[in-house]
Amino acid sequence: xxxxxxxxxxxxxIPPGARPVTGFWRRALRHRSFVLGAVLSxxxxxxxxxxxxxxxxxxxxxxxASKLHPPxxxxxxGTDVLGRDIVSLLLVGARSTIMVGVIAVxxxxxxxxxxxxxxxxxxxxxxxxxxxxxxxxFAFPAVLSAIMLAAVAGPGMVTSITAIGIFQIPTFVxxxxxxxxxxxxxxxxxxxxxxxxxxxxxxxxxxLPNILSILIxxxxxxxxxxxxxxxxxxYLGLGTQPPQPSWGRMLNDAQTLLFQSPxxxxxxxxxxxxxxxxxxxxxxxLRDLLDPRLARER
Amino acid sequence: xxxxxxxxxxxxxxxxxxxSLIIFLVLDALPGNAAQMLMGADASPDAVHxxxxxxxxxxxLTVRYLLWLKGMAVGDLGNSYVYGTPVAGLIAERLxxxxxxxxxxxxxxxxxxxxxGIYTAANHNKLGDVGVxxxxxxxxxxxNFWFAILLILLFxxxxxxxxxxxxxxxxxxxxxxxxxxxxxxxxxxxxxAAILARVTRSAMLEVLREDxxxxxxxxxxxxxxxxxxHVLRNAMIPVMTVMGLQxxxxxxxxxxxxxxxxxxxxxRLIFQSIANRDLIVVRNCVMLLAAMVVIVNFVVDVLYxxxxxxxxxxxx
Numbered sequence: 001x002x003x004x005x006x007x008x009x010x011x012x013x014i015p016p017g018a019r020p021v022t023g024f025w026r027r028a029l030r031h032r033s034f035v036l037g038a039v040l041s042x043x044x045x046x047x048x049x050x051x052x053x054x055x056x057x058x059x060x061x062x063x064x065a066s067k068l069h070p071p072x073x074x075x076x077x078g079t080d081v082l083g084r085d086i087v088s089l090l091l092v093g094a095r096s097t098i099m100v101g102v103i104a105v106x107x108x109x110x111x112x113x114x115x116x117x118x119x120x121x122x123x124x125x126x127x128x129x130x131x132x133x134x135x136x137x138f139a140f141p142a143v144l145s146a147i148m149l150a151a152v153a154g155p156g157m158v159t160s161i162t163a164i165g166i167f168q169i170p171t172f173v174x175x176x177x178x179x180x181x182x183x184x185x186x187x188x189x190x191x192x193x194x195x196x197x198x199x200x201x202x203x204x205x206x207x208l209p210n211i212l213s214i215l216i217x218x219x220x221x222x223x224x225x226x227x228x229x230x231x232x233x234x235y236l237g238l239g240t241q242p243p244q245p246s247w248g249r250m251l252n253d254a255q256t257l258l259f260q261s262p263x264x265x266x267x268x269x270x271x272x273x274x275x276x277x278x279x280x281x282x283x284x285x286l287r288d289l290l291d292p293r294l295a296r297e298r
Numbered sequence: 299x300x301x302x303x304x305x306x307x308x309x310x311x312x313x314x315x316x317x318s319l320i321i322f323l324v325l326d327a328l329p330g331n332a333a334q335m336l337m338g339a340d341a342s343p344d345a346v347h348x349x350x351x352x353x354x355x356x357x358x359l360t361v362r363y364l365l366w367l368k369g370m371a372v373g374d375l376g377n378s379y380v381y382g383t384p385v386a387g388l389i390a391e392r393l394x395x396x397x398x399x400x401x402x403x404x405x406x407x408x409x410x411x412x413x414x415g416i417y418t419a420a421n422h423n424k425l426g427d428v429g430v431x432x433x434x435x436x437x438x439x440x441x442n443f444w445f446a447i448l449l450i451l452l453f454x455x456x457x458x459x460x461x462x463x464x465x466x467x468x469x470x471x472x473x474x475x476x477x478x479x480x481x482x483x484x485x486x487x488x489x490x491a492a493i494l495a496r497v498t499r500s501a502m503l504e505v506l507r508e509d510x511x512x513x514x515x516x517x518x519x520x521x522x523x524x525x526x527x528h529v530l531r532n533a534m535i536p537v538m539t540v541m542g543l544q545x546x547x548x549x550x551x552x553x554x555x556x557x558x559x560x561x562x563x564x565x566r567l568i569f570q571s572i573a574n575r576d577l578i579v580v581r582n583c584v585m586l587l588a589a590m591v592v593i594v595n596f597v598v599d600v601l602y603x604x605x606x607x608x609x610x611x612x613x614x
Contacts, residue, residue: 132309135313136313136316136317138543138546138591138595139313139317139546139588139591139592140317140320140588141546141547141549141550141591142550143550143551143553143554144550144553144584144587144588147553147568147572147580147584148321148324148325148580148584149324150572151325151571151572151575151577151580152324152325152577224439228441231441231443231444232441232442232443232554235441235443235554235557236553236554236557236569248441251443251444251447254447255447255558258447258450258451258454258455258462259455262451262455265444265447265448265451266448266451268444269440269441269444269445269447269448272439272441272444273436273439273440273441273444274439276438276439276440276441277435277436277438277439280435280438280439281435
């Protein structure tokens, strides 16, 4: 019987080369931070999706007569200074947050991964140039580029999405290039080359599929960063503009009322923290599950 | 010295020039005409033209760019379009607040992070480690401006210990100034400390597995001594890299936090200038912030070589 080498108790014996896909969900459901992260992230996603079809009240209708109501059966978390229902604002806010995050990470992912793959495939001065440029972009945090863009193009959702997207690019460039370089050094790439494949085909057929899990993990974590950046920009008034509800904006509105209605400043911040915590935990979990070699010391 | 530093310095200068070029192009070339923006859409063309000439905006882009570079070299950043006073003076006034704030929060960050990182690494997988690590996970998820608002709620609204904003200045003594920067500095620091603590911990755990640690223990050194003398020093490289990157976040963070606490620092100046369409102030402030980020990372790069001489060789 060709039993696999006896594995120490408690570790799964995965034959080398086999993809541990079958056990993914079983392992995933046992992974604490993955489960917690997934639950929190789905909760926020669910809120955003729910807001598309239903909110307890309209998030846009102003009703000053019922302003600053405490929580009640009608308004579960009360109303804001314009009489808008907090729960509805939070639900619609989830939508803005996720939208900005998805587009910004999409920008970072497409440019960053593209440049990173080129850098790894071309080497030489192309690589040098791309890496210097990405180092350089680190000098402009999202808030700073958003300020520059807002100064010339005016504040708004497009400004903040662009700024956050640009700020995401260098991280993706670095991660992509680093992991792609490791794949380029492997024997199967050499074999593919010997078989006559060009660098473009090798990149698409061999490199990209092999670094996909790393990119997924990174994208999850970048999503969390994008949410934080969006919240900060909206808080400053550079991001999502009223009347479109956003969590950052709600915090700005609430700050003027700290003495009257302190709880108004608690809910939107908690929503941001839940979304970011969920994505971070999900990213940590995915990293452990998709590529055990990357597992961080815990 | 030699090639290592020469290369680093050349990169530094090139990066600064590139940054200035981007900032200039975005802020001065794209909008077309700063004079038009200043006077509004319905100003008469003659008035706009007069202002354009007065501000020197009728000169070619390259000339204006070179004049700006020359001005930065001699410390003359031009006059604010709105106030008419020198930009350098406006910025200097604000730096009196922003630089102490940044330094205070970096200090708090480092103290908190190293304490938490060393503690958790020394107690790996024990209850304290798990507890502190869960706290840092939550800390990373907190938006710093929300944490700032929560601090205001606790210390200003409930306990009424500290003021909710504003800056007393340094004239009434250093403690009064520090007191009004305390909450802003803490709110900037806590989130960053959470990240840095995790980095410190994993860097230290990595070093703890090295052979030389076992050797040090074997030759009779105490656990504490090994931890401080050998492990911490070797773990500093990744910790310092992250600290350098965090300084960039910190400066961007001061822009947000200054707005939470109504502090008259660089961040507020940038915001007022955007609102006033005072692009020359925006341009110089953004350049200053970007330059600080670049220079801090340069210093970190050079410091590596002092902490770990191996780097100098491998990077030649």
